[in-house]
Amino acid sequence: MTTGGARYVISSDAAAEVVRIVRRAKCSRIFVVFDKRVEARAMEISERLSTAGDQVVGTHGVTAGEGIKRLSFINRLLQILASAGADKATVIIAIGGGTLTDTVGFAAATYMRGIPWVAVATTVLGMADAAIGGKTGVDLGGRKNLVGAFWPPLASIADLRALATLPPVQRRTGMAEIIKAAVIGDARLLTMCATFDVASTSLAWRALIARSAAVKVRFVARDPNERGERAKLNLGHTVGHALESASGLRMSHGAAVAVGLRAAGLLSIERGLWRPHEHARMLRALRHAALALHAPIASSSAAFAALGSDKKRVAGTSRFVLPTAIGAVLYGIEVPDVDVRRVMLRCSRPPRGDELEA
Ligand SMILES: NC(=O)c1ccc[n+]([C@@H]2O[C@H](COP(=O)([O-])OP(=O)(O)OC[C@H]3O[C@@H](n4cnc5c(N)ncnc54)[C@H](O)[C@@H]3O)[C@@H](O)[C@H]2O)c1
Ligand SMILES: [Zn+2]
Incomplete structure (x- = not known):
């Protein structure tokens, strides 16, 4: 698949894909930045590049997580790149989850006004969503993704073998974005999610990740810089980002999106745009993945205030993506x-039976 020129590949041999992409890009030097939790995957990729005759000028391991999405980390990374002599002919390989690819992609966007990079996703969330589409950036003052750039990688590679070490909690948070993709544009995917076991092998995950990625690729290809309908991919994110911010960025992105999806569904039902039984199907799929459907923090003034800083806000109102059917949103x-x-008050408490059983 291609997203406005960038390739998307799901592979059980990510190293071979990286070698192929570096070769095609004719980059002579390579710098590898990786999440320390996937060090073994990163070392395999680096060694395969060296064996193929490519010059790996440096590697840098990072303890990833939302905490690295800050300008101080970018500053450090840029200095490491400069010390390694990285230049316009250097390609950065970013190996990790969404926090790693968001930050390394942003460093690539700004170093020497932009050098090429490749995203190698190692979480479900990264493979299905975050590593695709070229949105890079960091948080600022507790506000999500306030600073960033559109800087598409040469390719996004879903490293299926990395799933072997991914803990259940990270598999579940990835499901939130997959269910989001299903509601936006793939009704069959929601049916698959409704019975999917997150402990499944990487082979079983492949089908879900591929379908979710296909939804994202489709919208990104049509609207790479989010001038219009790419915004549909933000379903569940208006409230989701507010919850993350209100939690001091301690709530995980996927967990926040799950509650944000419920909030968007409730707002849509209130407007007569979305039928309660479709809402219930979405909630049951989220619950099947053991994602919480409420967050006590949703009723806090901090969460409501955090909405006020959302980038999509206009005076006295917030702009929402609302579902209208499984597979369609406005x-x-x-x-x-x-x-x-x-609705946020409601989402601070678990759904009553009628919301789930409609
Ligand atoms: N750029 C985009 O379009 C986009 C889209 C969606 C989400 N995001 C961003 O993505 C981030 C969330 O991504 P995430 O959920 O991947 O978080 P993450 O990068 O923090 O990874 C989750 C945890 O899993 C660990 N990990 C990664 N790969 C592993 C593996 N294979 N085995 C064991 N542990 C592993 C990480 O070290 C981390 O502790 C958020 O900051 C969100 O805003 C960006
Ligand atoms: Zn997201």
């Missing part, structure tokens, strides 16, 4: 604060 729907506050 974007840019202005919702008054009073409605958002009511």
Whole structure:
């Protein structure tokens, strides 16, 4: 698949894909930045590059997580690149989850006004979503992704073998984005999610990841810089980002998106745009992945205030993506604060039976 020129590949031999892509790009030097939790995968990729005759000028291991999405980390990374003599002919290979690819991609976007990079995703969330589409960036002052750039990688590679070490909690948070993709544009994918066992082998994950990635690739290819319908991919993220911010970025992105999806569904039901039984199907798929459907912090003034700093906000209202059917959403729907506050209060508590059983 291609996303506005960038390739997307799911592979059980990510090293071979990286070698192929570096060769095609004719980059003579390579710098590898990796999440220390996937050091073994990174070393295999580095060694295969060296064996293929490519010059790996440096490697740098990082303890990844939301905490690295900050300018101080970018500053350090840029200095490491400069010390290694990275130049326009250097390609950066970023190996890790969404936090790693978001930050390393942003460093690649700004170093010498932009050098090429490759995203090698090692989490479900990264493979299905974050590593695709060229949105890079960091958080600022507790606000998610406030600083960033569109800087597509040469390729996004889903490293299926990395899933072997991925803990259940990270598999579940990845499911939140896959269910999001299903609601946006792939009804069959939701049916698959409804019975999927997150402990499954990488082979079983492959089908889910491929379908989710296909939804993202489709929207990114049509609107790479989010001038319009790419915004549909933000379903569940208006409230989701507010919850992450209110938690001091301690709540995981996937967990926040799961509750954000419920909030968007409730707002859409209130507007007569989305049927309760489709909402219930979405919630049951989230619950099947053992994702919480509520977050006590949703009723806090901090969460509501965090909405106020959302990039998509206009005076007195927030812009939402709202589902209209499994596989279809509307974007840019202005919702008054009073409605958002009511729904957030509801999302601070578990759904009642009728919300789940409709
Ligand atoms: N750029 C985009 O378009 C986009 C889209 C969606 C999400 N995001 C961002 O992605 C981030 C979340 O990504 P994430 O959930 O991958 O988080 P993450 O990068 O923090 O990874 C989750 C955890 O898993 C560990 N890990 C990674 N790969 C592993 C493996 N194979 N085995 C064992 N442990 C492993 C990491 O060290 C980390 O502790 C958020 O910051 C979110 O804003 C970006
Ligand atoms: Zn997301």
